[in-house]
Amino acid sequence: MQPIERVDDLFAHQRAVRAFADRDVDEALVERVLAAATRAPSGSNTQPWRFVVVRDPGVKAQLGEAYEDALRETYGGRGGGAGAAGPERTPWTRVPVLIVACVQVPARTGQAGFQTGASIYPACQNLMLQARALGLGTVLTTMHRRRRERIHEILGIPAGYDTAAIIPLGWPTQPYGRSRRPPAASVTMRDRWDPARE
Amino acid sequence: MQPIERVDDLFAHQRAVRAFADRDVDEALVERVLAAATRAPSGSNTQPWRFVVVRDPGVKAQLGEAYEDALRETYGGRGGGAGAAGPERTPWTRVPVLIVACVQVPARTGQAGFQTGASIYPACQNLMLQARALGLGTVLTTMHRRRRERIHEILGIPAGYDTAAIIPLGWPTQPYGRSRRPPAASVTMRDRWDPARE
Numbered sequence: 473m474q475p476i477e478r479v480d481d482l483f484a485h486q487r488a489v490r491a492f493a494d495r496d497v498d499e500a501l502v503e504r505v506l507a508a509a510t511r512a513p514s515g516s517n518t519q520p521w522r523f524v525v526v527r528d529p530g531v532k533a534q535l536g537e538a539y540e541d542a543l544r545e546t547y548g549g550r551g552g553g554a555g556a557a558g559p560e561r562t563p564w565t566r567v568p569v570l571i572v573a574c575v576q577v578p579a580r581t582g583q584a585g586f587q588t589g590a591s592i593y594p595a596c597q598n599l600m601l602q603a604r605a606l607g608l609g610t611v612l613t614t615m616h617r618r619r620r621e622r623i624h625e626i627l628g629i630p631a632g633y634d635t636a637a638i639i640p641l642g643w644p645t646q647p648y649g650r651s652r653r654p655p656a657a658s659v660t661m662r663d664r665w666d667p668a669r670e
Numbered sequence: 671m672q673p674i675e676r677v678d679d680l681f682a683h684q685r686a687v688r689a690f691a692d693r694d695v696d697e698a699l700v701e702r703v704l705a706a707a708t709r710a711p712s713g714s715n716t717q718p719w720r721f722v723v724v725r726d727p728g729v730k731a732q733l734g735e736a737y738e739d740a741l742r743e744t745y746g747g748r749g750g751g752a753g754a755a756g757p758e759r760t761p762w763t764r765v766p767v768l769i770v771a772c773v774q775v776p777a778r779t780g781q782a783g784f785q786t787g788a789s790i791y792p793a794c795q796n797l798m799l800q801a802r803a804l805g806l807g808t809v810l811t812t813m814h815r816r817r818r819e820r821i822h823e824i825l826g827i828p829a830g831y832d833t834a835a836i837i838p839l840g841w842p843t844q845p846y847g848r849s850r851r852p853p854a855a856s857v858t859m860r861d862r863w864d865p866a867r868e
Contacts, residue, residue: 476677477676477677477678478675478676478677479674479675479676479677479680479799479800479803480675480803482677482680483705483706483709483710483796483799483800484709486709486710486711488711488715503854503855506854506857506858507681507854508681509854510851510852510854510857511681511682511684511849511851512681512684512795513684513686513795513798513809513810515812517686519851519852519857521857522857522858522859522863522867522868523854523857523858523859524858524859524860524861524862524863525858525859525860525861526861527860527861528861531861531862574863583784584784585783585784586781586782586783586784586786586787586832586834587787587812587815588784588787589784589785589786589787589788589790589791589834590787590791590794590810590812590834590835592787592791593787593788593790593791593792593795594791594792594794594795594798594810596788596792597710597711597791597792597795597796598681598795598799600711600792601677601681601796601799602677602681605677605678611711612711612788612792614713614785614788617784617785627862627863628862628863629863630863630865630868632868633863633868634784636784636787636788637788651709653708653709653717654708656701656704656705656707656708656721657701659704659708659717659719659720659721660704660720660721660722660723661720661721661722661723662722662723662725663722663723663724663725663726663729664722664729664825664826665720665722665772665825665826665827665828665831667828669720670720670828670830670831
């Protein structure tokens with residue numbers, strides 16, 4: 473994929489990339505995407521994120537096994553995740569880097585709720601946009617949450633944190649064009665909820 | 671604020687803007703930020719977002735009242751939200767546009783959970799980044815959730831949807847520099863959880 477320099481070209485060129493070339497990602501680039509992640513907003517600017525950068529083949533294999541289990545449970549034999557027309561999904565053992573986005577859970581409830589997402593998913597999005605700008609591919613996966621206990625055991629995530637996403641990072645095997653979307657007007661309402669656009 | 675054209679300058683220049691000039695925001699710009707929002711990733715690419723663009727003074731007043739209630743409840747007399755050194759927060763009645771980001775809730779549970787955030791907060795972040803690139807200010811607010819029932823009543827949000835954030839949009843009253851962040855290394859772990867960076 474071509475790098476992107478201009479903001480005007482950025483958003484429409486973010487694609488879910490699940491197939492990665494057998495080519496390493498320099499540590500300097502990983503640091504670039506993480507730096508972008510930490511610039512995101514968070515509730516009361518608490519910056520409650522932690523990022524586990526997984527390159528260890530053993531850890532990748534364990535995470536991959538739990539992830540495949542979760543996919544099988546959800547999609548059965550249908551694979552899942554990849555679009556039917558897309559290239560074959562690279563197993564996590566052969567993805568150069570897996571980034572596990574973690575977030576501190578609110579002390580009051582002891583668990584991550586809907587609103588907790590406001591303090592970690594913008595950071596994930598920054599990470600993925602910065603990756604795209606560098607010509608790198610990513611995909612936001614949350615399916616690991618169906619094997620949350622196992623995943624947390626593998627990584628040693630403590631009780632005060634939860635895992636929001638696991639983001640594979642690598643060089644795409646093919647170019648990607650712009651994403652397809654209906655006009656924003658079709659999901660925009662004026663002043664009050666509009667059942668016609670529900 | 672100066673517009674931003676280059677991706678390299680984008681992330682570090684996103685700031686929480688709570689004070690807005692008495693100047694309207696052209697509809698074409700609102701459409702730009704909404705178009706960016708709809709380019710975001712979402713679970714299984716379901717694009718489950720809806721955006722309520724509030725310009726009606728009566729609706730803004732009602733939302734603002736509920737929001738101030740929630741702030742008072744949370745922060746007492748201390749105002750809340752704005753940094754102590756920042757300019758005074760503009761009341762929602764005088765913010766040009768309020769964008770209410772809504773998301774369809776999973777049919778299985780009937781309510782938005784942590785993971786639901788993965789399908790709406792990246793869209794909110796795109797919206798805010800595109801706004802910043804245009805020289806517009808925003809801030810991600812979720813405090814309305816403490817008056818969720820009232821807010822949903824004002825807007826007519828149906829049971830199958832929830833509100834992720836209310837994002838004020840307008841022209842900042844002052845310039846803003848880069849955000850301050852500790853080095854990403856301080857929140858980055860390698861292969862497994864690292865209690866030293868907890």
